[in-house]
Amino acid sequence: MAQATKTRPDADPTQQRPLRRGRGLYSSAVGKKYVMAITGIVLMGYVLAHMVGNLKLYQGAEHMNAYGEWLREIGEPAAPREFLLWVMRVALISAALLHLHAAWGLTRLNWAARQKRYAKRSDYIAADFASRTMRWSGIIVLAFVLFHLADLTFGTANPDFEYGLVYQNVVASFERPVVAVFYIVANLALGVHLYHGAWSIFQSLGAANPRFNALRRGFAIAFTLVVVGGNVSFPIAVMTGVVS
Amino acid sequence: MSEQVINLTLKVWRQPGPDAEGEFKEYDAPGINTEMSFLEMLDVVNERLIERGEEPIAFDHDCREGICGSCGMIINGQAHGPMRNTATCQLHMRKFADGDTIVIEPFRATAFPVIRDLVVNRSAFDRIIEAGGYITAPTGSAPEANLIPVPKEVADTAFDAAACIGCGACVAACPNGAAQLFTAAKVAHLNLLPQGQPERWTRVQAMVDEMEAHFGSCSNHRECEAVCPKGISIDFIAMMNRDYLKAQFKNRRLASQSG
Numbered sequence: 001m002a003q004a005t006k007t008r009p010d011a012d013p014t015q016q017r018p019l020r021r022g023r024g025l026y027s028s029a030v031g032k033k034y035v036m037a038i039t040g041i042v043l044m045g046y047v048l049a050h051m052v053g054n055l056k057l058y059q060g061a062e063h064m065n066a067y068g069e070w071l072r073e074i075g076e077p078a079a080p081r082e083f084l085l086w087v088m089r090v091a092l093i094s095a096a097l098l099h100l101h102a103a104w105g106l107t108r109l110n111w112a113a114r115q116k117r118y119a120k121r122s123d124y125i126a127a128d129f130a131s132r133t134m135r136w137s138g139i140i141v142l143a144f145v146l147f148h149l150a151d152l153t154f155g156t157a158n159p160d161f162e163y164g165l166v167y168q169n170v171v172a173s174f175e176r177p178v179v180a181v182f183y184i185v186a187n188l189a190l191g192v193h194l195y196h197g198a199w200s201i202f203q204s205l206g207a208a209n210p211r212f213n214a215l216r217r218g219f220a221i222a223f224t225l226v227v228v229g230g231n232v233s234f235p236i237a238v239m240t241g242v243v244s
Numbered sequence: 245m246s247e248q249v250i251n252l253t254l255k256v257w258r259q260p261g262p263d264a265e266g267e268f269k270e271y272d273a274p275g276i277n278t279e280m281s282f283l284e285m286l287d288v289v290n291e292r293l294i295e296r297g298e299e300p301i302a303f304d305h306d307c308r309e310g311i312c313g314s315c316g317m318i319i320n321g322q323a324h325g326p327m328r329n330t331a332t333c334q335l336h337m338r339k340f341a342d343g344d345t346i347v348i349e350p351f352r353a354t355a356f357p358v359i360r361d362l363v364v365n366r367s368a369f370d371r372i373i374e375a376g377g378y379i380t381a382p383t384g385s386a387p388e389a390n391l392i393p394v395p396k397e398v399a400d401t402a403f404d405a406a407a408c409i410g411c412g413a414c415v416a417a418c419p420n421g422a423a424q425l426f427t428a429a430k431v432a433h434l435n436l437l438p439q440g441q442p443e444r445w446t447r448v449q450a451m452v453d454e455m456e457a458h459f460g461s462c463s464n465h466r467e468c469e470a471v472c473p474k475g476i477s478i479d480f481i482a483m484m485n486r487d488y489l490k491a492q493f494k495n496r497r498l499a500s501q502s503g
Contacts, residue, residue, distance in 0.1 A: 018457030019354070029461030030452055030488045106461045113421035113460030115354050119257070119268065120347045123321030127419060127465035134463065200464040206486025208479040 019112050029109055032102040037204040039095040039102070040197050044223065046092055047190070051230040054170075057243055061167035068166035100142070107135065130196035137193040144186030151179065174238035183235050191228035198223045248278045250342040254289065256301055257349045259358050266358065268347075278338040282325065283308060283315060285337050302361040308333040310473060313409030316416070317362045318349040323413035323471040331411060331473035351416035355423075355458035366412050368458040369426060375454035376447035377430045379439050392438050405432040407474040414468035420460035425468035427455045428484035429476050435487060445491040445499060452488050 025031035053071075056064045075084035124132070147157060151173055155161030160172035174180045198220035202208065237243040252273040259266030273289050280288070283305050290300035306314035315332040319325035325335045340346065350358050355368035394402075408429035415423045431448050434440030440447070462481060469478045 019459070020453075020456040025489075025492050028452065028488070029456050030485055031492075033462065033485065034489060106463075109456070110420035110422070110460040110463075113354050113458075114352060116352055118318065118321070118349055118352055120318075120321050120349060122417070122419070124419075124465075124467060125322065125417075125470035127467045131463060131465045132419060196464070203464045203478065203482050204462075204485060206482045206484075206489065208482030210479075213479070 019109055026102075029106055032106050033204040035098055035102040036106070037201045039099040040201055042091065042095040043099065044194070044198065047194075047227050047231075048223070051227050054234060055230065057167065057170060057234055057237070061165075064167040064170075065165060068164065096145075103135070103138065128196070130192045131200075134193060134196055137189040140186055140189035141193060144182065144189075147182070148186075170234070171238055171244060174235045177239070180235035180239055184232055187228050187231045190231075191224045194224040194227065195220055248338070248342075250276050250278060250337065250340065250344075252276055252285075252340065252343075253345040255345060255347045256361070258299075258301070258361055259350075260299075260360065262357055262359055276337050278336070278340075280337045281308065281333055282319070282335040282337065283333050302359075302363050304363050305333060310334040311409060313411040316351055316411045316413055318347075318351065318416060320347055323351065323417040324411075324473055328470070329473060329475045331409070331413075334473075351412050353412075353415045353421040353459065355421070356412060356415065364412070366410070369410050369412065369423070371458065372423065372427055372451055372454050373430065376443065376450040377434070379434060380443060381439070394437060398436055402433055402436040405429045405436065405476065405480055408433070408472075408476055409474060411473060413471045413473060415459060417467045417471040418460065418462075419465055419467065420463055422462050422468075423455050423459035424462040424481045424484070425472060425476055425478065427451055428478075428480035431484045431487065432480040435483075444487065445494050445496060448484060448487040449491040452484065 020027065020029070026035065053067060056067045071085055072082045130137070150157035152158065152161075152166075152169055155163065155169070158169060158173050161169050174183070199216050202213075202216045234243075254271045254273050255268045256271060257266055258269045271289060271293075273285065276285050276288065283303070286301060286303060293300050303317060304314045306312045308315070310331040310333060313331075316324060317332055319332070319335070324330060324332050325339070327335050327339055348362065350356075350362045351364050351366075352358075356364040356366055358364050406429075408426060410426060412426070414425035415421055418424075431451055434447060435444050464478070466478055469476065
């Protein structure tokens, strides 16, 4: 009977303070992984759209700056200027904050789950470089995003910044080699993050189906190559003088 | 492959008790027959230790045919050692070469405290099973097997999940110390079958909640699947994630018996 198993010796180590407290979906690690996956999809949609939009760099200053202006105008006259832009910004910032908060909660749980580490370094069989470095690749991308905003949105990190001149600001930014190298390194980190994340989403959302499982890795690789390939081409184009 | 005799060096984690400090100790293990299992090799080393008046190395074992889940240790940085789909007792010394140094550590997780040497307390798995890894049904004589039809594919999948022997290698190998593969296998085993449907949603919720009181979270490293002596697929983890989410939103008073 169930009652018979309730009394246990005090020394039972499994009766220690539980790693997880609270109930409800978000207090559970499985729930946090759903949040990681869904906010991950939102952020993936953004990085893809951001890369595609920036391809206008290759069409010249007029197209690029008009695209920047169009982003502020979407929704006019039904909505005020920049209204939909701010809706998107708020959604993105919320997704990023939730992604970070869930990651922090999961990380703390995982640290608590193995307080005494192996003396001999684990000889991993399946866990790849990308899956084991998600925290580091994520932190690099976060640091880059903060700089990137200061550089090209607020303009505080770009001495030649002029509001509205998107094309000129990008070219001026990438003409500083340190910025261009940081941009490329951060995009490679983003690629490593996406390589595991875009695959991992399906597993976290419980979308496993024998018909599609083999395609999940291919999707992650293709998505990563498209986004990182497009992004990395921009500083290279500026540095080699293709775009000036 | 013909029988050979090899000489090994073992670096074994020795810890006299749960609260004692542990350390690696080195032992020479000459004259090991390659047809011995890993546990038989440890038996030989232990007999020599006993003859010298030293404490033998404590390790868990029972059936020694790969179906009980008692044995398990980290051998050269891998749970159950270098051979896939194999528990420690079914690992043979022919997998090692003459002159090898083998590092042996206990499974490590906060929920698996060391009792002594290579023996760890895996009672946390019992807590997860108690939370819902059963079917509440009157016992008695077995009912007629064909009264409840089960599609062949579903029965096969449920059996794949039920193959879990609860050894804990998934937790030991997981960089996060997560018990997702064990719990998912136990959930899927019952949630796939008609007999498990009445408690499907309460089961997955209770077992996941209990799991998270002891273990880490899943980062989809797939390390558990790689070391599992029964080759259990991480597809069961995806299924558990899905059932856990559905369980949050099901109106249990109206929940039908199917997924």
